[in-house]
Amino acid sequence: MKLSDFDFDLPEELIAQKPAGTRGQDRLMLLGRSSGDVRHLKMDDLPDLIAPGTLMVFNNSKVRRSRCYGVKLSEKEGQGGREQEFMFLNQMTPDLKIWHTMVKGAKKVKTGNRYSFFDGTVGTIVENEGDEGSEFRTVRFEIPLDDLWFEKNGHIPLPPYIRREDDDTDSERYQTVYAKETGSSACPTAGLHFTEEMFARLDAKKIERCFVTLHVGLGTFLPVRAQNIEDHKMHEEFYTIPFDTAEKINRAKKEGRPVLAVGTTSVRTLESASDENGYVKGGSGSTSIFMYPGYTFKCVNQVFTNFHTPQSTLIMLVSAFAGRENILNAYREAVEQKYRFFSYGDCMLIK
Incomplete structure (x- = not known):
């Protein structure tokens, strides 16, 4: 596939330069993984969109002031x-x-x-x-x-598309509320939308959660320079799956319950550590996995994510999950509806 297959027009004013006024008060797009159908909602609607018994997997890596x-x-x-x-x-x-x-x-x-x-x-x-x-x-x-x-x-290592110096707000807001293990060079930003109040609502709906650690490095964010994307090489990133997390994931897979990965870094961790049946092994490892259309997902059934940059490995990953045309159509609609893009922007649930 060509790099240009993953391009789209994005007005610069839609690139979020600061976080929303209140954490968790962002817009949410619901995308049908198979159908491509789109609904425009709010983050507050999330608990009603997830079936009880779903296992949500979060990346608890903490951003280093690197x-x-x-x-x-x-x-x-x-x-x-x-x-x-x-x-x-x-x-x-x-x-x-x-x-x-x-x-x-x-x-x-x-x-x-x-x-x-x-x-x-x-x-x-x-x-x-x-x-x-x-x-x-x-x-x-x-x-x-x-x-x-x-x-x-x-x-704070703000990404280059945020064209300002970091300030005191970023010390709090460019970090998830559940960040624990220091080591990332960039935030796993899908998690920025979650608050303790949201976790309480998810608990009330019997939606289970667990945590992995993948320290976000350049493997996620370096630009793709190869015109044939198959020639792109990912940098290595390190992850840990606690043994109790592995047990929860494998139990959910055995019982046929959905595994919802929060963020592309959680997707990369689970898919790197899973066997052909989607069962994962606890422990530490490294990954240079590169997912683009044609990849078969083994562990992850649903994805919660932000809106990603054109021609990036991240838009290729979600295109592998939901189909390139579905993703590009959804992104065009997001632009028309003036969603906020990238790290401090709005979010999408793909199911």
């Missing part, structure tokens, strides 16, 4: 040069001293360059990863970079 700025040090200790932006993706050693990063304007960031961060910590570029034009760099520090270091030195 966008950090370092100042290049000259050969004379203490003399600084230009500021450089680093996105910290994941640690490469258990001692938290060597990190895989993506660098903005990486061409000038050479092996051996040293950078001083906000608290005075110094990192050294020890490897230029990939080809000559790669934006990835390996950085070594003399001290471990723990969560407290990122809280002191880092910024």
Whole structure:
């Protein structure tokens, strides 16, 4: 399939730059997975759209303050040069001293360059990863970079289509209310619509829930550059499925109850860990799964998700789930109805 098969016209004013005034008060589109039928609703309607006994699976990864700025040090200790932006993706050693990063304007960031961060910590570029034009760099520090270091030195890693600096609102709103396990470089944003009040309503309807962890990295968000999408290679992301979660999923599958994945990251986790019958194995692993039309879903029956960017792996995933024409038709209607798109935007339930 061609990359252009997943394009659509999106007015820039529909790209949400800030969260809605109140968490959970967003618009909701209901899309029939087979029929392509569309209904325009609100997030408040969600509990009435889900059958009792459905198992909802959420990704509880927490966003790390992973966008950090370092100042290049000259050969004379203490003399600084230009500021450089680093996105910290994941640690490469258990001692938290060597990190895989993506660098903005990486061409000038050479092996051996040293950078001083906000608290005075110094990192050294020890490897230029990939080809000559790669934006990835390996950085070594003399001290471990723990969560407290990122809280002191880092910024919320808002996606590039949000054209403003992060502020105090983002510290709360670019994080799900159930976020627990720190490690993501971007928020699993479908979960941003849920509140404790919504969970109470779902409980009252006998709708079960459980949690997995997939730390969101570049595998989800890097642009597809290959014109033939089959040639695109996903970056690796790490996940954990607790054993009690695996038991709940496998019980639901055995009993014929729907498994509703909240967010594409939950979809990726469940489909990566499931066998041909949709049963999953508890534990940790990594995935570079790439789902596009033609993929056969084994575990997931329903999907709750946001509206995604044109030509992205995310719109390809939902197109694999509900059909490319159904998705593109629904997106055209969303544009006509002025839904808000992307991370801070509105949501869709596919069933």
